[in-house]
Amino acid sequence: MSKLYDKKVECPICGNEFTTKKVLSSKLRVEKRDTDFMTYYKTENPIKYDVFVCSECGYSAMEKNFNKIRPEWKEIIKDKITTRWKKRDYSGVRSTEQAIECYKLALYCGELLGLSSYHIANICLRLTWLYRILESEEETKFMRFSLEKYKDFYYNGTFTQDTSNDATIAYLIGELHRRLGEYQEAITWFSNAISSPQIKNNLRLEKMTREQWRVAKESAKKS
Template sequence: MDKNTFVVEKPCPICLQKTHVIKPKSRLMMESRDADTCVHYKDFNINLYRVWLCEHCGFAGDEKTFGVRITDRTRTQIKEWLDGHPIDHEFVDENDAPRAITSLERALDCLDLLKAPIAKKASTNHQLAWVYRSIGDKEHEEEYLKKAAELYAQSLATERYPIGNLTDTMALFVTGSIYYLLNDYNNCASFLSRIIGDQNARTRERVLFEKARDLWEDVRAAQKEEEKAKK
């Protein structure tokens, strides 16, 4: 077991049985943060522990999803789907990247079945990209970064914010920063400019506003370099 985690029992919202789950300890030492808000802690990869997998029925979701109330009808539907799509869901007390990937993919299926907000699917795809980043799998990292950015864009166009703790300014910033990492500077600029042009964001979410402005300057510099290279 990783020294930065501990195991507790939680009721599964689908089969209603208690399952063992792994939680990260609260005192982790942060080392750095990537442009797209991926946080790195000393000697610990928190992205391996974003979702729980029920050891009885194979349902997966983050702590919040485990706590949501689900109607009997939806519960039966999901139970049937899980029975028809078995994966290895035996409890182990330490996650590695393959297991985290299986759990996050299963969590995405469960979000679909729960008709969860698009923003939630976006963040789960983003977390998958981070797991691939941690093992140096560039191809899959980019695949999931693209999916995350497209879903965030779709969410921003259709969903009402805030969604949980996520404000639209945060979603705009995350989307812009993902496009930045994908070297898609035009899309990046178009999302960041919506923060920079927003007077409310400037006063209400000052730190985020400043981060957006810093990234915007990096993007402008990168765009200029690109133009120079073309000449």
């Protein structure tokens, strides 16, 4: 059994206090990881609870960003979200479908508020993973969105302590291309990842990159 608990949250937009479920980290048991970093757990998957949704005003964001608001966002959320918000409550146990709704709300808010392409890409990647659980064709659509946003970040964004490093992002871009059947692009990006000095600090990533590079080359030969 997975152990969920209620976390108390205060909405930074409207001040409403609500609770949202979290998975006790001590109870997490990793089962396996996909090559695009999707992690499967023997217990409840914590990614389902990574988005907080305010039941009062509709403001939604991933936990990491939930409190990082700019003053002008209050008006934007009130005008564009709250006026159309039909009160919905995501405080309970979430089905995969409900988790997808939460991420879509976070995506909508994130685009409205102009979150960085890195954060938008992260939301889209999690939607990709959730649709994978459902074995839905929507997975490909969000994989494409995620890929384009990571590329935008790679070329135009700023790598900081709050973001993954350039080797990790280059690897991920390569892997998403590979999964979409675009093997030449995948090979180029895996090569970018390997030539980044950052990769020397991450042996696991280096090993994964070399392995997926080999897989992409083989697929390119066959196709």
